[in-house]
Amino acid sequence: MEGNIQLALICVGAALSIGLAGLGAGIGIGSVGQGACMGLARNPEVQPKLMVFMILGMALAESIAIYGLVISLILLYANPLLG
Structure with a gap:
């Protein structure tokens, strides 16, 4: 039960990160x-x-979305809390 809640919160965090x-x-x-x-x-x-x-300004603004994608992928696939 504890693992399911932790996994659900990780998924919510990843969704908020990219969103x-x-x-x-x-x-x-x-x-x-x-x-x-x-x-x-x-x-x-x-x-x-x-x-x-x-174009330079748009590229810098788009890098924010790439950082969010990286954070969400780390949360989903390389999370040290899941063991």
């Missing part, structure tokens, strides 16, 4: 995209420079 990380990444990417569109609408001449910084 909240995905939510944060989505908000971050949306914010970067919004800022890039607003900047491009105001000053279309800076499009090449703006695209570089936009």
Whole structure:
């Protein structure tokens, strides 16, 4: 019985890890995209420079989701608490 509760809590933790990380990444990417569109609408001449910084910002925001995925995979498959 104790092992089942522990396994259930680990699964909930993994789900929260990837879910909240995905939510944060989505908000971050949306914010970067919004800022890039607003900047491009105001000053279309800076499009090449703006695209570089936009892609860099989106990659950094997406790394949050990758960290959440790694944490959830560690919780599910390489958990030292399960023995």
